[in-house]
Amino acid sequence: MRTRPTRDDTRDKLFEAAARVFEDQGIGGASIEAIAAAAGFTRGAFYSNFASKDELIIAMLEDHVEQSIRRNLDLLAEHTDLDDFIAALKAMERSRRDPLGRAPLLHMEMILYVARAEKRRPELAKRLRARRKLVADILQGAQLGGPNRIQDPSWAAAVVLALEDGFRLHRLIDPDTTPADNFWRAIGDLRRAMGLVSG
Template sequence: MSRVRTRPTRDDTCEKLFEAAARVFEEQGIGGASIEAIAAAAGFSRGAFYSNFKSKDELIIAMLEDHVAQSIRRSLDLLARHKSLADFIDALKTMDRSQQDPLGRSPLLHMEMILFVARAEKRRPDLAKRLRARRKLVADIVETTLKSNGKNGFINPAWTGAILLALEDGFRLHRLIDPETTPADSFLRAIGDLQRGMGISSS
């Protein structure tokens, strides 16, 4: 007879800590949030936290890494089902954020966490790895949509990916500063405008 697992796996524990940390960060601020508060919000002891992460910074890096990994999986899945740029953008607009990781549901918290980690110079290489992964994803999407529209070679996918990612991060920062004049869909609207400006077909 197989044993019934009564203890949560490490993945289960990490997921609960990620969710709890996001709530505590939004309520108390990233700098002011304590490990004790995060552990308590997840229903764990301080010891349970330290059995998974050495510090709050390590937890944040893990959350950012998990977000990038999940974003890549979701985007590639959408791209496989929606080859045209317009269809892909529409799919992104209608994506159910409630099913995403905490940073997927809260782009502003994602940006705040990046800025928090970037203040520590020794942590910047960790951020750089995630940035490169995000750039590659966007470049792959650009290349796929260009090929499907017969415009391969018309644009440099890598450079265009870097521009689009900077544009996305810029809109996130602007929304953090002035949400009244920066709608949540600003980036996707900008992509649609660029698509039309480059003469890329929506079909």
């Protein structure tokens, strides 16, 4: 018995197809027709879900942030100790349903593409604030032990995200001098400087 795909299934297929087409043709050069065809849909099916390519991109970025928040909250529920949480985060595999989690260069390109349109920047700001709140909640909720708790989790979250984004960009530009573990090394150094870990 054949069943029609759900709206979520259609969106997921369009996200995956768009990621492939964007990587092959570039975001600016990719057409709605090419994205729909790569997903196995008609142009009409695309427009029944998204009004434009820009709206698709915003939805992909939103989906990426939502999946990231969900994964991190699930881990935090299992690991209240910050060291345990960080170890679990390092070991966590990227979700197969998150194309931007698997393609950091495309993720960065999409952010810059949206940021070029001033009217779209509030959409990005909303996602950035959600990421900051997640990290701040993790820092505030994790049991750091002793009197040396983070005084301003929101500021610490902004620093953590700036480090993550910066090292991601540096690794894409110059992977030979930017090892994959640089972000985690920087987090370890930061925690030691703040007296949050021993050694």
